[in-house]
Amino acid sequence: xTPITDPWFYAAAxxxxxxxxxxxxxxxxxFAMLGVPIxxxxxxxxxxxxxxxxxxIVMDVVALLAYRGQADWKCLxxxxxxxxxxxSIGWATAAYVRDTVVLFLIGLMSLAFVADYVxxxxxxxxxxxxxxxxxxxxxTVAGFTSFISHTGGPPYQMYTLPLRMAPVLFAGTAxxxxxxxxxxxxxxxxxxxxxxxxxxSTSVTLFPVALVATLIGVRLVRIVNVKxxxxxxYVFMGLIGAKLTYDGAVGLL
Numbered sequence: 001x002t003p004i005t006d007p008w009f010y011a012a013a014x015x016x017x018x019x020x021x022x023x024x025x026x027x028x029x030x031f032a033m034l035g036v037p038i039x040x041x042x043x044x045x046x047x048x049x050x051x052x053x054x055x056x057i058v059m060d061v062v063a064l065l066a067y068r069g070q071a072d073w074k075c076l077x078x079x080x081x082x083x084x085x086x087x088s089i090g091w092a093t094a095a096y097v098r099d100t101v102v103l104f105l106i107g108l109m110s111l112a113f114v115a116d117y118v119x120x121x122x123x124x125x126x127x128x129x130x131x132x133x134x135x136x137x138x139x140t141v142a143g144f145t146s147f148i149s150h151t152g153g154p155p156y157q158m159y160t161l162p163l164r165m166a167p168v169l170f171a172g173t174a175x176x177x178x179x180x181x182x183x184x185x186x187x188x189x190x191x192x193x194x195x196x197x198x199x200x201s202t203s204v205t206l207f208p209v210a211l212v213a214t215l216i217g218v219r220l221v222r223i224v225n226v227k228x229x230x231x232x233x234y235v236f237m238g239l240i241g242a243k244l245t246y247d248g249a250v251g252l253l
Contacts, residue, residue, distance in 0.1 A: 002197075002198065003198065003201040003202040003205045004043075004198065006042070009039075009042045009043060011042075012038050012039055012042045013038075013042075013051075014209055015038060016038035016039045016052075017035065017052075017206050017213065018209055018212075018213040019032075019035065020032045020034065020052070020055070020056070020059065020210070021059055021209065021212070024062075024175070024178075024213075025213065025215065025216060025217015025218040025220070026167070026171025026172070026217055027171070027216075027220040027224070027232075032056075032153060032178075035048075035052050036150050037243070039051065047199060049189075050189070050196070050199040051202050051203050052150070052203075053182065053185065054203040055203050055207065055210045057179075057182055057186070058207055058210055059210050059211075059213075059214045060175065060183075061179075062211060062214045062215065063175040063179070063214055063217075066215075066218040067172035067176075069172075070171070071173045072163070072173045075130065075159075075160060075163065075173055076173060076177060078136060079138070080180055081136075081139070082137070082139025083142055083152075083181050083184075084143060086140040086142060086143025086144035086146070087143040087144070087185060087188070089144050090144045090145075090146075090188075094148070097148055098251070100248045100250075100252050101252065102145055102248070103151065103245075103248035104245060104248025105248070106145055106151050106154050106241075107241045107242065107243070107248055108245055109154065109155070109158065109241075110238070111242060111245060113157075114234055114237055117161075127164030130163070138155050138156065138158050138159035139159070141155040142155040142156040142177075142181075143181060146178075147188070151244065153240070154237060154241060154244075156177060157233070160174070161233065161234070164230075167221050167222075167229040168222065170229075171218075
């Protein structure tokens with residue numbers, strides 16, 4: 001197996017994997033969504049997704065070990081079954097759904113969510129309690145968008161951010177959710193031909209970057225205070241929402 005040798009690819013892939021690793025370590029929330037778009041600057045989005053998924057699995061294993069025992073199981077009991085449904089819908093409709101439409105809609109929803117937080121000053125409001133209909137809805141959307149375009153972060157956070165969990169609990173819950181989603185995605189991605197020897201060997205080449213970045217993310221979560229942690233999450237959710245809206249609009253036009 002021979003990995004990609006183009007230096008321009010690694011100039012994009014190393015920062016991309018590093019950002020994703022920070023997110024997988026629990027820091028930055030939507031950082032993970034930067035991975036495929038950055039790599040897609042130098043290779044096709046389909047190949048970028050195929051290279052990134054094995055790396056995500058390795059990151060998930062490291063993060064699961066780091067956050068073992070830290071999770072909101074009520075949250076996961078609502079979101080994970082719904083996410084499986086969303087992945088199934090994504091697999092069944094993969095040939096009919098345009099990525100650009102998904103990107104545009106998720107981008108708009110993310111911007112609306114952040115704007116609502118800013119203008120209503122949710123920072124001063126008590127944490128929300130669990131809501132079954134909302135959990136099932138956003139879990140399904142997160143599973144669907146994660147399968148279609150690796151954009152499960154914003155829908156997931158639309159349900160979990162208002163819960164105002166402690167940073168370590170928030171990170172641990174997200175780690176379990178996306179580790180499960182990524183593991184489930186392996187089967188349909190395999191049947192859709194997303195893996196080949198070049199992609200897999202390239203993934204292996206990038207594993208060290210993934211491991212270091214994930215551990216850095218775990219460390220940052222444990223030393224950043226709660227107020228700063230949530231401010232960072234909302235800022236990056238807004239930035240990612242703006243990028244998704246722009247990319248989707250360009251694709252539609």
